[in-house]
Amino acid sequence: MKSYDVAIIGSGPGGYVAAIRCAQLGMKTALIEKYDTLGGTCLNVGCIPSKALLDSSHHYHDAITHFEKHGIDIPGDVKVNLKQMIARKQSVVEENTKGIEFLMDKNKVDVYHGLGSFKDATHIEIAGKEKTEIEAKHSIIATGSKPASLPFIELDKERIITSTEALKLQEVPKHLIIIGGGVIGLELGQVYNRLGAQVSVVEYMDRIIPGMDGALSRELTKVLKKQKVKFYLSHKVTGVSRKGEKITVEAEDKKGKSVSLEGDYCLVSVGRKPYTDGLNAEAAGVKLNDRGQVEVDEHLRTSAGNIYAIGDVVRGAMLAHKAEEEGVMVAEILAGQKPHIDYNLIPGVVYTWPEVAAVGKTEEELKEAGVAYKSGQFPMRALGRSRASMDTDGFVKILADKETDEVLGVHMIGARVADLIAEAVVAMEYRASAEDIARMSHAHPTYAEAVKEAALAATDNRPLHS
Template sequence: MTPYDIIIIGSGPGGYSAAVRAAQLGYRTAIVEKYASLGGTCTNVGCIPSKALLDATENYHSVHTKFSAQGIEIKNLTLNFSQLMEHKKGVVRQNLSGLKYLMKKNKIEVIRGTATFVNSREIRVEHESTANIYSARHFIIATGSKPATIPGVTIDKKRIITSTEALSLPEKPGSMVIIGGGVIGVEMASIYARIGVQVTILEYMDSLIPAMDHDLGRELKRIFQKEGIRVLLKKRVTSVSASGEKVTVHFDSDQEDPDQVTADYCLVATGRKPYTEGLGLENTAIQLDERGRIQTNEKLQTREPHIYAIGDVIAGPMLAHKAEEDAVFGVETIHGQQPHLNYHLVPGVVYTWPEVAGVGYTEEQLKAKGIAYNVGKFPFSASGRARAAIDTQGFTKVLTDPKYGEVLGVHIIGARAADLIAQAVIGLHYEITDEDMFRISYAHPTYSETLKEAYLISSGQGAINI
C-alpha cells in the first residue's frame, strides 16, 4: 500500500483540525478513530452536549428568576427531562454530520479501529475481526484524555459516575454530590441545580475553579450559594460507597461540617488524564513525562521527529481550542512553515451563568513572580446593559503593568464573558496598553463596556460611564 503523507490518530478537535489543515495543504491524509463517531470527547460527551444542556437549563432557570420581573408570566411551567436529553442528542448529531461533511469535502480517509504502533513508521489498526498495517511519512497523535479519579473512589458508571454518564442520565435525580470544583464540576453543578436537583460540591482546594484567578472563584461560590448549591472547600474525599439507589461520600472535615454526604449520584470531576494506553509507544522512542503526557519539543515533535503529539495528550491546558491550535501548528510545521504558539494566551472559559473567562496572568501568579501590577475592576451591576437584562452579577478585572500600561491579564465573571474574552486575547497578543484599550470606541449599552471601564480604572483614571 502506498504510504500516507500524514496519519492522525484520534478524531477530536485536535485530530480533525489537523486532518483538515493537512488536506488543505495538499497532503494525502488519513484519520484513525476507534469509536463509531468522529469528534472525540468534545463533540460526543464533552463540550458540545454540555453546552446544549447548559443553555437549555439556563433558559428554564431564567423563566423562574427573571421573567416575572420583565412582565412575562408563565403558568404551569414543567420540565420534560427526556426532551432535554433529546435536544442534547440532536445537537451532537448535527455536529457529527458536519464532521462527516468536512472529511468528505477534504478527501480525508477515515480508518475505523484501534491504532497501535508496530514500529516508528507503521501502525496496526484493529477493527472488529480485521487488522491492517498502515504507514506514513508523518504521524500525529491526538488521542486526547479520559476522566481521572482519586484514591478511595472507584467509578462504577451507575451511581458513581463521570461527566460522560452525567450527560445522559435516564431521569432527573433528586440529589447529586460532585467531587471537584473545577471547570467540569461547576458546569455540571449548574446544569442540575437549575432544574431543582440538590447539589453539593466538594473541592480539595480553597477556591472553586482554582486554576483561574481566585477572585473569580470567590464570586462564583457566592453566586452558587445564592442559587442553593452547597459548596464545601478544602475537603479531601477519602472514600465513596454505593448502596442501592444511594451513594455516600466520606471526606475529611472539621467540627462545622459533617464528614459525609449522601445523594442519588456521585459525580467524579477531579480532572482528566492523557490517554496513551494501547498505543504501542514502547515500540518507538517516544517518552512520557511524570504525569503520563507524551514528551514533545517546541515544535510538538516527540522523540521520533516524524511523529507529533497534540492536545490533551501533551503538556498545556486541556482545552479543545488549545488542541486545535496545536493541530494547525503541527501540520504547518511539517509543511515547513514557522507558525507561532503561546499557551499563555489561550483563554480559559467556564460556561456557567454568569460565564467565567480569563486569559494571561492571574493576580496570584503575578504575586508569586514578584511582578508589579495595577488592578482595574468594574462590576456588572454598574452596567446599563446588564441592568436591562437583569444580568448584574459579576465583574470585569484587568491587570496591567504600572509603568507602561501593558495588559497582563483579564478575568471576567459576567454575562457573555466567553465572548468578551476574545478582545482581551487580542490585547495580550499584540502587547498593547490599557490606554489603547480604553481609547477605542465601545458601543453603548453593551457588556463590553465593563472592559473599557476596567481599563480606565487600571490606568489611574476613574470610570466614566454606566
C-alpha cells in the first residue's frame, strides 16, 4: 500500500490546484478522479466548454448582425454548423484536460482514476478498473457539485436536460425553455438564442442574476430582451411534462395567475448541489450539514482533524476560482504557513455578451447594513473604444464609503468586463479609495477608461466624458 502526505479526492480546479501547490511545497501527493479525464465539472462540462460555445456563437452572431456595418460582405447565407461547433468545443476541452495531465506529471503527483471512498480517516479505497487502497496522512475533499433540480421534475436528459446535455445538443432548439435565471441558464440561453432558438426564461425571483447588484440585473434584462429573449419573472414552476418532442412547462406568478409554455427542450438550471456520493464520509468522521455540504471551520478543516474540504462541496459561492484559492490555502496550511482568503474579494462573472462582473458589496447589501455610501456610474456608450467596436451596452458602477472614500463594491456590465474586474479586485485588496483609481492613468482608447470615469463620478461627481 502506497502512503502519501496528502490525498486529494476530485480533480476539478480546486483539487488539481491543491495537488500542484502541495507538490510544490514538498508533499508526496495523490490525486483521485472518478472519471477518465481530469479537470472536473469546470473543464469537462462547465466553465470551459460553455465559454467555447459562447465564443463560437458570438462569432456567428457578429457575422449576421455586424459584419455588414464593418464593411465585411459574405457571399451567400451564413449558416450554423452545429456539429462542427460542438466538435471544436470538445477539442478545447481535450486540450485543457491534457494540460492538467501534463501539470500532474510535471509536479510528480500520482494520479488514480476511480471512485475514492474513505475506509477510515487515513485510508482511501479507489474503485477503478482495479480496486486500490492508499494511506494518507491528510486528505482534501474536492468532489465539487452537480446540477440541482426540482423534486417534481423528471430529467430524461434528452428533452428535459441539465447544463451537461445542453453542451452537446445535436440540433438547435426551436424553443428552449429555461428554468432559472442564473448564470448558467443565461449563458447557455444566449448561445442558442444566437443560433436561432426562441428562448424563454422562467425565474422564481423578481429579477435575473438575483445575487448580483440590482442595476446589473436590470441592464442585462434590457439587453437580452433586445435580443428577443422572453422573461417570466416572479414565476414559480409547478410542472414540467413531455409528450413526444413537445415539452410543456407550467408556472404561476405571485398572484396565482398561471402560464403554460410549450417548447421542444427544457433546460433545468436551478443551481447546483454538493456532490458527495460514494465518498463514505461518515467512515472518516466527516460531518455533512443539512444542505449536503461538508462542514468546515475557518481553516477549511472538517470534523475529522486531518481532513479538509474545498470548493463547491463546502459553503460559499460555487466558483472555480474560489475553489482554487481554497486549494492553495489548505496546501499552505498543511505546510505550516498562515494563508488567508478574503471572500468579499472573490469576483463573480457572467459570460453573456455583454459580460457582467462584480466584486465586493452590492448597493442592496450596503443599504440593508445601513452603511453610508456614495455611487459613481459611467456608461460604456460614452467611450470611444466602445463606439469603435459597437459594444455600447452597459456601465461601470463604483460604490465607496461616504466618509473615507474606500471602495466597497464595483459592478460592471459591458465588453470584456470579465477581465476588467481584476483591476477592481486589486484596488480593493489594497483598500484603495475611489480617488486613488480616479488618479490612475488608464490607456486610451480602452474599455478600462470606464473604471476611471466611474471612480471620478464616485469621488465628487466629476466624470470627464459624460
